[in-house]
Amino acid sequence: DGGITQSPKYLFRKEGQNVTLSCEQNLNHDAMYWYRQDPGQGLRLIYYSQIVNDFQKGDIAEGYSVSREKKESFPLTVTSAQKNPTAFYLCASSIERGNEQFFGPGTRLTVL
């Protein structure tokens, strides 16, 4: 089955630690995205990538970093510089501009 996988589903980390969230897709999509969702807030774009080895900052990129070494993979690192990292993180992909986005199941990160 084609789709997007994110792992793990739940993640706990101590304050001050960096953590990397995994996102893999086998849909052969060029574009991939990371969003953050907080209670009562919509999805906010962190980073997106239109092609391998290229990515752009979204609205709330501070304290996050990404890489896009392979078409299938777009990992997100939440660094210790991110002031409020506890949130629900969603990865998505799309085949081209303006088309529907396919979302993964999400990773809920809790920083203790």
Place this chain on the structure above:
Amino acid sequence: SQKIEQNSEALNIQEGKTATLTCNYTNYSPAYLQWYRQDPGRGPVFLLLIRENEKEKRKERLKVTFDTTLKQSLFHITASQPADSATYLCALVISGYALNFGKGTSLLVTP
């Protein structure tokens, strides 16, 4: 600044009725507008896309309208069912491949 507004209050309707959700936007000229469904603790699922030159789009019990003069989209679910209960998000395509999402409206359909 650019804004997308969806009703923050939950919409409660009776099974069989038509649910109508609103998405208003300001300071945008979107080429596309999309609607997604999100269930608690899960990722959004795409429902419908409508382009700026389309007035209306239908898919089974779903209908979306797009009025670029009013800067508004309406999302209708006819013959609603309890299984339609979820949060519905509207999203505008802004630049490149990225979407800008509204905060969503929660729909509850009671038997």
